[in-house]
Amino acid sequence: MKKILVSLLAILIFVLAIAYVFRFEIIGRSGESLIMRNLPPYVSVESVIFDVENGFLELKGFAVRNAPGYTEKHLVHADSLNCSFGLEGGNITEGIKVTQINAEGVKIYIEKNTFGRMNVNEMSGVLGQEEGTSEGKEGTRSTPGDRTAITDKAADFFSITDTVWIKRGQITFLDRTLPGGYRITFDDMEGKIKMDLTEHYTKVLSLASSGSGVVGGDPEQRIFWDMTLFPLSRDLTMSNRFRAENVQIRQFQPYYDPYSPVDILSGDFSGDLVLDFDNGNIGSMNTVKLRDFRFKAKQDSSSAGFWDVTVPDLLKYLSSSPGEIVFDFKIKGNMSKPEFYPGPIVRRAMQNMAVDTITQVISGVTQDGQSAGAAQTSGTAQEQAAQQVIESIKSLLRK
Numbered sequence: 001m002k003k004i005l006v007s008l009l010a011i012l013i014f015v016l017a018i019a020y021v022f023r024f025e026i027i028g029r030s031g032e033s034l035i036m037r038n039l040p041p042y043v044s045v046e047s048v049i050f051d052v053e054n055g056f057l058e059l060k061g062f063a064v065r066n067a068p069g070y071t072e073k074h075l076v077h078a079d080s081l082n083c084s085f086g087l088e089g090g091n092i093t094e095g096i097k098v099t100q101i102n103a104e105g106v107k108i109y110i111e112k113n114t115f116g117r118m119n120v121n122e123m124s125g126v127l128g129q130e131e132g133t134s135e136g137k138e139g140t141r142s143t144p145g146d147r148t149a150i151t152d153k154a155a156d157f158f159s160i161t162d163t164v165w166i167k168r169g170q171i172t173f174l175d176r177t178l179p180g181g182y183r184i185t186f187d188d189m190e191g192k193i194k195m196d197l198t199e200h201y202t203k204v205l206s207l208a209s210s211g212s213g214v215v216g217g218d219p220e221q222r223i224f225w226d227m228t229l230f231p232l233s234r235d236l237t238m239s240n241r242f243r244a245e246n247v248q249i250r251q252f253q254p255y256y257d258p259y260s261p262v263d264i265l266s267g268d269f270s271g272d273l274v275l276d277f278d279n280g281n282i283g284s285m286n287t288v289k290l291r292d293f294r295f296k297a298k299q300d301s302s303s304a305g306f307w308d309v310t311v312p313d314l315l316k317y318l319s320s321s322p323g324e325i326v327f328d329f330k331i332k333g334n335m336s337k338p339e340f341y342p343g344p345i346v347r348r349a350m351q352n353m354a355v356d357t358i359t360q361v362i363s364g365v366t367q368d369g370q371s372a373g374a375a376q377t378s379g380t381a382q383e384q385a386a387q388q389v390i391e392s393i394k395s396l397l398r399k
Helices: 002-021 023-037 251-255 310-320 344-373 380-398
Strands: 049-050 056-065 074-087 096-113 159-160 163-175 180-196 205-217 220-229 236-246 261-276 279-296 322-336 337-342
Touching: 002 159, 056 096, 163 205, 180 220, 180 251, 251 261, 261 310, 279 310, 310 344, 322 344, 337 344
Parallel strands: 096 159, 096 163
Antiparallel strands: 049 056, 056 074, 074 096, 163 180, 180 205, 205 220, 220 236, 236 261, 261 279, 279 322, 322 337
């Protein structure tokens, strides 16, 4: 009996020694299983690496399901999410507190369907989906019975930072309201996304992003942005600040053409764009520098009703400096019927051009009158008086 007890004790010590040596791997494997079981219903993950010793968590093939009825399966897909974490209460079963998230190889799909609805505005139905209708690990389905008794809701197990830092990102914008559809990408995205979620991660109250990227994969065309979206609003409510560098204009033709007083043949722009939407109402102030800007007058006057200035005056200003010209403008009103106003730079330039035209006419009349009386009297005094009158008129017209 003594020998048996000694043998059992030796085996127990050996097992405990092995368990101690591989304790982090054992905890890690159990942690990976717990994480997979407690993912939100709208999230899928291909695999999990859970390093308890170093407080490191990696989710490979991370994806957030898209709203139903849209082209792409996922709203967001990332090659990997690398997270720093701590244990709530010092025990894996009590939950995980994620303190930092770095996402690499991120693809975000923003789509407007044929009815004009955007998938980001319809994600509340996905995020609030009941358990038991979701995909857990890719290709499998989970039910309430599959989940452990540790938690009934993902929010009870995960405490997550609201900010995700992104590297090698891409945003794809799809618009199916346009004939044939419209697609454009913003690549090489570097920046962050901040999400304000409800307590149990079932609704997105606000979604903010700041960063930079290139347009259509062209490194010469850069965009910097700072934006905030409120997806629960009845109509589009969003704040946008953009800075553009060498962005080609014509790739956005479906959006500017109905309002443009000219047919743009070529050119690029750099500058600052402010586009704010409040339940579908626009408030916008933009100042851009147009380079190599080539255009021709439209054959119809369909866009004239959108501008608070005559089209001939705009054409004259745009033709005044063909190599490079500053163009500033405001947009107000409702998205369905926006109103465009020249900014202070354009308005002042057009005012000056009008003053110059009027004074040229006055100057011509004065010179004709002066020529008629030149045979009888000296014209020097008359020329000086006429010039003073013209300068006075210019000053009054410009006030």
